[in-house]
Amino acid sequence: MEKRKTSILIFVLCVSTFALSAQNTYDEKLAALYKNSVPLINSSELKPLLSTSKNIILLDTRSKEEFDVSHLPNATFLEYDAFNADKVKGIKRNTPIVVYCSVGYRSERIGEKLLKMGFTNVQNLYGGIFEWVNEGNRVVNQSNILTDSVHTYNKNWSQWLVKGTKIY
Numbered sequence: 001m002e003k004r005k006t007s008i009l010i011f012v013l014c015v016s017t018f019a020l021s022a023q024n025t026y027d028e029k030l031a032a033l034y035k036n037s038v039p040l041i042n043s044s045e046l047k048p049l050l051s052t053s054k055n056i057i058l059l060d061t062r063s064k065e066e067f068d069v070s071h072l073p074n075a076t077f078l079e080y081d082a083f084n085a086d087k088v089k090g091i092k093r094n095t096p097i098v099v100y101c102s103v104g105y106r107s108e109r110i111g112e113k114l115l116k117m118g119f120t121n122v123q124n125l126y127g128g129i130f131e132w133v134n135e136g137n138r139v140v141n142q143s144n145i146l147t148d149s150v151h152t153y154n155k156n157w158s159q160w161l162v163k164g165t166k167i168y
Contacts, residue, residue, distance in 0.1 A: 038111030
C-alpha cells in the first residue's frame with residue numbers, strides 16, 4: 001500500500017512539474033510571437049477611443065470564416081492571406097488604424113506592410129480579439145448582431161479564449 005502511494009505521489013509530482021513548465025501564460029505566448037515591429041494598443045486603451053473618435057479604422061486581418069463568426073463593431077474585413085495595397089488605397093496615410101486578428105500575430109504582419117506603405121498611425125491590438133473578449137468587450141457577427149462567439153482558429157489556440165463561446 002505504501003509503495004502504491006509513493007508511486008502515485010511521484011507520478012502526480014512529475015505530471016504537475018511538466019504541466020507547470022509546459023504551460024505558458026498568454027502574455028508569455030504573445031511575447032514569443034510578437035516581433036514588436038508595430039506599436040501596440042491594448043483593449044482598455046482602444047475602447048474609449050472607439051466611443052470618442054469616428055476616424056479610427058479597425059482592420060480585422062483574420063479569415064472570412066473567422067470574421068463572420070464575430071468581429072469588433074465597425075471593423076473592416078482585410079484578409080491576411082489576400083492582402084494587397086489596393087485593399088487600403090482609399091485610406092489617408094495619417095489615419096489612425098488598429099489592426100487585429102485572433103491574438104495579434106497576423107495583424108502585426110499586416111501592420112508591418114502598412115507601415116512600409118507609408119501609413120504613419122498604425123497600431124496592433126494586443127492579444128487580438130481573444131483579449132478583447134476576455135476583457136468583457138462586445139463583438140458582433142456577420143449580421144452585425146451582438147454575439148459571444150469567437151472563432152478560435154483551432155482547438156490549440158482556443159485555450160487562450162477564456163470568455164465567450166469557442167468556435168473552430
